Amino acid sequence: MKHAEPHPLHINPKKCVGCVHCLAPCPTKAIRVKNGKAYIISELCIDCGECIRFCPQDAIESHTTSFSDLNAFKYKVAIPATVLYGQFDNATLPSEILFALRRVGFDSVYELSTICELNTAAIETFLNNHPKPRPYIASTCPVVVRLIQRRFPTLCDLLVPFEPPREIAAKILRANLPRILKVAPTDIGIIHITPCAAKMVSINFPVSMEKSYLDGAISIQDIYRPIINALQQSKDDAIMCHLFPETIISGIGLGTALSGGEIKGLKQHRTVAVSGIQDTIRVLNQVELGLLKDVDLLECLVCPDGCVGGPLAVENRFLAKSRILRLASQLGDRSVVDRADISQLYKKDFLSFSHPVKPIRATPLDPNPVRAIQKAKKRSSLVKRLPGKDCGACGAPDCRTLADDIIRGLAILGDCPFMEKEKK
Amino acid sequence: MTEDAAFHEDFTVNGGDFQHAGEASCEVKTLLKELGLDAQVVRRAAIVCYEAEMNVIMYAWEGRLGLSVTPRLIRIVVEDKGPGIKDIKKAMTEGYSTATPEMRELGFGAGMGLSNIKKNTDTFRITSTVGRGTKLEMTIRTSGRRS
Numbered sequence: 001m002k003h004a005e006p007h008p009l010h011i012n013p014k015k016c017v018g019c020v021h022c023l024a025p026c027p028t029k030a031i032r033v034k035n036g037k038a039y040i041i042s043e044l045c046i047d048c049g050e051c052i053r054f055c056p057q058d059a060i061e062s063h064t065t066s067f068s069d070l071n072a073f074k075y076k077v078a079i080p081a082t083v084l085y086g087q088f089d090n091a092t093l094p095s096e097i098l099f100a101l102r103r104v105g106f107d108s109v110y111e112l113s114t115i116c117e118l119n120t121a122a123i124e125t126f127l128n129n130h131p132k133p134r135p136y137i138a139s140t141c142p143v144v145v146r147l148i149q150r151r152f153p154t155l156c157d158l159l160v161p162f163e164p165p166r167e168i169a170a171k172i173l174r175a176n177l178p179r180i181l182k183v184a185p186t187d188i189g190i191i192h193i194t195p196c197a198a199k200m201v202s203i204n205f206p207v208s209m210e211k212s213y214l215d216g217a218i219s220i221q222d223i224y225r226p227i228i229n230a231l232q233q234s235k236d237d238a239i240m241c242h243l244f245p246e247t248i249i250s251g252i253g254l255g256t257a258l259s260g261g262e263i264k265g266l267k268q269h270r271t272v273a274v275s276g277i278q279d280t281i282r283v284l285n286q287v288e289l290g291l292l293k294d295v296d297l298l299e300c301l302v303c304p305d306g307c308v309g310g311p312l313a314v315e316n317r318f319l320a321k322s323r324i325l326r327l328a329s330q331l332g333d334r335s336v337v338d339r340a341d342i343s344q345l346y347k348k349d350f351l352s353f354s355h356p357v358k359p360i361r362a363t364p365l366d367p368n369p370v371r372a373i374q375k376a377k378k379r380s381s382l383v384k385r386l387p388g389k390d391c392g393a394c395g396a397p398d399c400r401t402l403a404d405d406i407i408r409g410l411a412i413l414g415d416c417p418f419m420e421k422e423k424k
Numbered sequence: 425m426t427e428d429a430a431f432h433e434d435f436t437v438n439g440g441d442f443q444h445a446g447e448a449s450c451e452v453k454t455l456l457k458e459l460g461l462d463a464q465v466v467r468r469a470a471i472v473c474y475e476a477e478m479n480v481i482m483y484a485w486e487g488r489l490g491l492s493v494t495p496r497l498i499r500i501v502v503e504d505k506g507p508g509i510k511d512i513k514k515a516m517t518e519g520y521s522t523a524t525p526e527m528r529e530l531g532f533g534a535g536m537g538l539s540n541i542k543k544n545t546d547t548f549r550i551t552s553t554v555g556r557g558t559k560l561e562m563t564i565r566t567s568g569r570r571s
């Protein structure tokens with residue numbers, strides 16, 4: 001597992017035209033263009049999916065679970081992200097969407113907003129029990145966890161050590177469904193439905209447990225049309241859902257799809273919500289400098305406006321956000337989760353990481369400190385020679401990265417078209 | 425250690441430039457990480473740079489942050505042209521600050537800057553001439569062991 005960690009993000013060489021749009025937006029400078037095609041440097045990628053947003057050719061694909069993969073399971077369970085409720089028109093109720101998912105082929109569908117509410121309540125207890133250190137950082141966004149491991153290794157201990165709601169939901173189901181349904185555990189497939197490009201990697205390569213409780217993740221983009229079809233075919237379902245609303249939805253938990261949603265329920269604590277990858281990096285930098293010690297909980301979600309801005313969502317995030325806010329305000333701030341259940345799960349350590357998140361060391365310029373310093377000096381002089389236009393024509397996102405690649409033996413000075421000119 | 429074996433980089437810091445506050449320390453952090461230094465050592469160096477950088481931004485007219493690294497030692501020198509410090513001993517006291525109310529409103533000027541630098545360095549020397557400027561010279565051992 002250590003070598004060649006596979007990522008869900010792939011560049012389709014048939015579609016990639018070798019333009020440089022994806023290079024600069026990548027927060028870890030993990031993309032290069034070589035021989036006219038872009039490729040991702042696996043060890044640097046944190047699966048944020050920013051590149052997907054910027055590719056004009058739609059060449060960057062995120063590998064998620066396909067419908068045919070579901071056939072491996074006799075009993076199929078869906079846990080949709082609450083973002084899903086914002087993807088359809090205003091008249092479509094969450095219960096109709098959940099019903100539609102059953103028509104699409106899931107045997108049962110479980111609602112996540114209650115678990116999101118539970119998560120926030122558990123975090124509140126955790127913060128009360130742990131007055132130090134500060135600030136704790138929410139660990140719900142898998143990209144934030146991966147970013148911290150690689151770029152802010154000293155902050156690993158500040159992550160709230162709870163598995164995210166999707167995993168908790170799957171854990172509860174995995175523990176109980178075989179008994180309730182009288183089905184063999186291996187026959188049950190628990191699938192998350194998500195707008196996020198990083199969920200697949202968090203399922204295949206979890207960082208705080210041995211094995212994920214989820215069996216896969218289907219992107220909202222892939223399941224959107226089947227849901228629309230199911231909604232159209234099932235007008236009778238709609239009447240059923242309207243008259244017999246069987247699912248309890250938490251107005252508090254629903255907001256987790258939006259930036260600020262996770263901290264909304266924390267009335268006693270000082271909280272800060274950040275969204276977007278660049279702003280997340282900026283704020284985490286400040287945390288590493290010790291500047292946010294008066295904050296109890298920092299929520300960082302790398303997609304703009306939170307998970308509603310996920311690259312695999314369909315509806316534009318502003319509309320989706322407005323719908324979810326409307327739903328949440330209709331449902332109100334009434335708690336639907338029993339406090340006793342929360343404290344029982346909390347005390348049993350049911351929500352906790354199985355092991356702490358460990359820092360991942362970046363590859364230094366050279367393992368030998370003397371040579372690393374020599375290489376850094378060489379790189380500085382290279383940076384001074386390069387034009388500083390950061391045009392991407394060499395295939396690296398900017399001049400500094402090209403200099404770095406040259407030092408690491410991955411590129412040559414001649415890759416820069418301006419240096420070529422100088423030579424002639 | 426000969427001068428030749430050290431890596432040098434200079435950063436310009438402008439007085440009043442709150443918008444770019446923290447950029448030099450951020451670059452220092454990246455550089456030190458790439459040299460393969462221990463994460464906690466890198467963090468201490470970044471905090472020291474940030475505090476020194478902020479002092480220039482808050483009080484001085486202009487300054488220069490010089491970083492040099494050898495396999496054993498990180499040396500940071502921050503020299504500014506500015507009003508200087510009248511009473512260094514007092515300035516070193518935790519909680520003492522001459523920050524204006526405006527600066528405090530921005531969350532700065534808690535009077536922890538110099539003591540924070542002292543806490544995170546292995547050696548720290550400060551010299552200042554009133555009306556001319558201040559010079560901070562700091563070192564951090566790369567082994568992570570503090571004196």
